[in-house]
Amino acid sequence: MSNSTRAFVGMQNKYDRVVLLVDMDCFFCQVEEKQQPEYQGKPLAVVQYNPWRGGGIIAVNYAARAKGVTRHMRGDEAKELCHDIILCQVPNIREKADTGKYRDAGKEVANVLQRFTNLLERASVDEAYLDITETVNQRVEQLQAGSFALKPQELVNCHAVGYDNIGDYVNKITNRFANPYVDDERYMLAYDPNDLPAVRQSDLRLLIGACIAGEVRAAVKAETGYECSAGIAHNKILAKLAAGMNKPNKQTILPLAEIPALFDQLPVGKIKGLGGKFGETVCETLGVKFLGQVLKYSEKELQRKLDEKNGSWLHNIARGIDLEAVTPRFYSKSIGCCKKFPGRNNITGLKTLQHWLGELASEMNDRLEKDFIENNRKAKQMVVQYVQDVDGQEVASSRSTPINHYDQETLAKQALELIRTNTKTFLRAGSEAALNNAIKFLGISVGKFETASSAQNSLQTMFANQAAKKRRISVEDSERVIEKSSLAQKPQKQTEEAKMKSFFANYLQAHKDEQNVKDNLETNVNPSEMNAKPATEPEEPPAETRPPNAALSPKKSFFEAYKRKLIDATVAEESSDDKATPTATPPEFKESFFANYLQQQKEVSKNVEQKNESAADNSDSSDMQGLAAELDEIELSSTNLQQQAPERPSTSKRKLEHENSMKAATSNDFTSTYAEYAQPELRADLIRLVKCDECGVQIPDDVKALQTHRDHHYAQQLSRQLRVEQREEMQRSRLNDTTASVVSPTTKPVPAKKGKKVGGTAVTTVPKPINSITKFLAPKQSLEPPPSCSNSPMEICAECKTYIKTVDMPEHLDFHMAKKLQRELNQLEVRTINTSTNKKTTSPAAKKQLNSTLNSTAANNSITKFFTQSS
DNA sequence: CTTGGTCTCGTGA
DNA sequence: TTCACGAGA
Incomplete structure (x- = not known):
């Protein structure tokens, strides 16, 4: 650390650097739209539950922004501006907003x-x-x-x-x-x-x-x-x-x-x-x-x-200079949760304070368990922050203490102690229960993480290794991805190509190739518009088997790209009011790269000569000259096209629809616009797409993407199920203990909390390891090796008899182990739920067992043993 | 009472 | 170095 x-x-x-800032568009809204696909394209905002005036808006999608809805509005105001707006509540757990869903989604993105x-x-x-x-x-x-x-x-x-x-x-x-x-x-x-x-x-x-x-x-x-x-x-x-x-x-x-x-x-x-x-x-x-x-x-x-x-x-x-480095960080340095208690909700009694500290500590406990499993680290410090009302003034304080283990009770107790010992007069004179200063804000956070030593238990070790391995693999992957998308890298070893010194030459060469080798492009863009090139030839072979010089082809020259933009622009004009439409004014082709190149051609070849042997250059150069006339023609026709295109929009529109066969290629809602413009990865000639049976979305047909995507469904399903269970569990405990409520904190809410807690522990603990490992889940994987992945070696998993990339095999095996772990955890959960319904008070022993399994250094329980045995 | 909940960083003691 | 606290996103 x-x-x-x-x-x-x-x-x-x-x-010297090139830095990217990637910013998710109205992220919370997108998360909701993904979860509820029927919301897609409709005006939507995410509100934090708060009964006052329809809740506070914390995110607004672009359809709703178009109607004037903004953040900082209340739900009711949004309704006035946009009667059909969908307001999504951020889930409420433990009587406070739970943003875990968005954290998970953010991590999913970060993984990519x-x-x-x-x-x-x-x-x-x-x-x-x-x-x-x-x-x-x-x-x-x-x-x-x-x-x-x-x-x-x-x-x-x-x-x-x-x-x-x-x-x-x-x-x-x-x-x-x-x-x-x-x-x-x-x-x-x-x-x-x-x-x-x-x-x-x-x-x-x-x-x-x-x-x-x-x-x-x-x-x-x-x-x-x-x-x-x-x-x-x-x-x-x-x-x-x-x-x-x-x-x-x-x-x-x-x-x-x-x-x-x-x-x-x-x-x-x-x-x-x-x-x-x-x-x-x-x-x-x-x-x-x-x-x-x-x-x-x-x-x-x-x-x-x-x-x-x-x-x-x-x-x-002021000069555009900023020297701050991009400092690699995937995981946050601290984890915390807090809550405001404004006005009437000020905490004025000790019991209430204890209640809320318990709630916060409970959430912390859940998140820390999750974090521990994912990152194999333990926090060494806890900070409690609070704002008191001392005669009308808001006074903020924070106090910290070292921690060694964190279960809910300990965290809550320590937090209370910190507040108590740092407040001059904690309780009002002569009272056992009334706080001297009302509390308006309460927060617990932990930090100073240290890696749990691998000697501590095998569960930790396994997940630590897991994470490290994943990282290594993903680095390799990133290289592979880049390679895949930059087509011209494939014939890298071709020395004759390397002789071409300018990327102009490259484009020309590419264009020449396009005439010889049939390019997918022609099926995308209507040949009749392509200056009457004969539309021909069989299906293009998969990228991997493409002949080198065909693969070299950049697929689209500038000209083609611009024409493509033209078409897009045409469609965009048709789809009227769409804000996501790209500005696509085609440039003047006379000024285009081709024109320039053709003028400069001789100089280019001279430059090439200087740096290199001569023979190949000459031939290249003459090849290029031979292309000149033809390019002129193409350019000419492109300017014609430029004038004509708007007059026959429907044809190009249909073409585009056909081209991507994406469900919403021409729709002008905000969520589907991407399909129109997503050439780099979604173009069929670069990556084959398959349709997800479950949600119908197009996914690149490679093992990793498929697994990631299925994993997503799997995780969703799991968490849905677990949420249902949790809700039921909460209801049960409420029935069992109706006296536990917020308004009467004098009634010790411990049983209810504990009941919840058991469910909560399992809820957050179980899906995570599964989620991270199910990358290698293969429930629907065919027995045949996927054809599009034939370039990486595969083998059959003895457990599930499906084909897995050899590099992924170790993790895949881990997955099977994790499945077993899940089963065991589930059984454990069933047991605890049973005892809790029978005995009304939750069995603290069962909870502690789970807790200590995941938290502690002692390695003498069944799950740990399980891992020791199976690994 | 009404952006609420999280994070990270810099500063001064 | 560590802690408390404020600022900022």
Whole structure:
């Protein structure tokens, strides 16, 4: 558990990184929509249960935002603005909001993100930074080596700050390829000479970053069903800023050169860290409104007016420089829960205080057990926070204490002690039960996690190993994913390809290939519109078996991509009021990359010559020249198309529908828009899709994605079932002990709580290990090895007789073990429930047994033994 | 009484 | 270093 302090990159690397901020769109709403598919496309908001005026809104989907519904509204106000709005309650457990559902969903997303880089920093439940510098650099190299070509079709849903459409930005970059020094004059004025190499590469690298962002978002969508927005920039601050500029389901590049213009009009408070009090002081003490105005102060002045650290930080920020590193963090450093007790709900009596501490402690206990199993770590410190009303003033306090084990009772007791011993007069004079100061806020959190030593018990060891292995595998996976999506990597070893030095040449080569080898594209885009290329040929072979030079083909030239955008734009026009429609003004093709290339062709081949042997270059070059005329023709026809397309929208629309065969390709609701634009991972020629029998959603046909998706259903089913059980259990205990209630806390609510607790323990304990291991659950897996995965070695699992990737086999076997564990836990649960109904008071022994199994260091119970035996 | 519940970080003692 | 507390997202 390295407590990594904040890290920074060197000033000399200020433009070297490519950072992504992925931000889930109205995440809580999406979670609800996924859970209740019938809600999809309808205006929806998530409210926290609170009887006053219909509950407080904490998330609003875009359909509801269109009607003017915002956060900070009450449910009733939302209803007024939008009569048919669906209001989802966040579940209430233990009389307080339970956000576990969203935490789990966030983790599901993070698991996908993780595959793309190990430099993943989770910033909140629905936001994460990814440092993708490595991958970008690799692709730059491959681009230069000719083994990789950009795929502009990945950029359809992408924006660049300062450009009306992404095509303009791409054109700008390609122009610079043709004339590398066009912008240098400006660069020299604006940047330090030492930065020029990075500055010159900046746009291309951000563009590549955007392609990766497209892949990331497509993977998230395909594997979790959730949509997100992303920002692509050279640092965290800018990535975060950019991500917010186009939403939902879009991504935004913030080009270096656009920063000054942007900042001139950018309110200071828009920058992360300047949104609050500090931002206000900055504005006041500097007399500025916009970030750009900060430029008039020297670093020294800023340091003097603010302080040394903030001064130079702001000095940098105003120049778009932020050196803060993306610090890898998947799991939170602390876990806590709290509750407000406003006004009338102030806690004024000792019993009430004990009751609520018990509730909070109970939730903590559940979450800590879960965390322990997942992360093999134990908290060493507990903090209790509270706000007291001391004669009209709110006084906040927090006290901490070391902890060694945490069950509900201990946590609650310790919390109470901390409050008691730190309050001057805890009880009102002469009273045994009345607090001297009413409590308005109560929170318990734990932190200072330490890894549980593996010697402690085998259960821990197993899960620790599990986690470590998973991490390793996912790193490999991320490489595989990237490889898969950048088609041109496949013929990497082909040396003759490597001789082509520019990615222009690559495009041309690719286009040439397209004529020889039939491309799936032609089935996607109607051949008659493709300048009368003969529509032909049998099914394309699976990607893995494709001949190398066919695989090299980038599938779509710029031209095709733009035409594609045209079609999209046409459809978008038809589907009228959709906000998620991409801006898709087609660029002028005369200025296009092809035109440029053709003009510059000879120079390019000259450059190539300089770096390389000559013979192959000449032939390439002549090949390219041979293509020139044809490309001209294509371009010509494309401009025709540009004019014609809007006049026959329905054909292209139908085509598009056919193309993706996604259920909602033309629907204009907010949840289905993705299908139209999700080429990178969803294009049939890249990944085959299968339909989930259960929910009908399209899933990439590879073992991992399938398992992940099924796992999701399985987990849902499990938790549904467990929730039902829990509810029943709660009712039982209520029947058994009707005196236990919130309003009369004098009645000791212990039996009820304990009854709940037993259920709760099982509820949160059981599904988690299952959930994390059921990645390898194969309930519906066929006995045949999936054809699309034939490239990775598979073997048959002796337990369930299904085909499993060899690399996944160890975890798959773990899964079977976990199933057994689940059975045992379930039996244990049945036993405890039985005793509780029989005896009215829950058997504390049974509960403790479970608790200590998962919590403690003692390894002498049945489950632990079970694992020792089976492993 | 009415964004509530979680998190993380920086600062000063 | 650790703790308490506030700020910010």
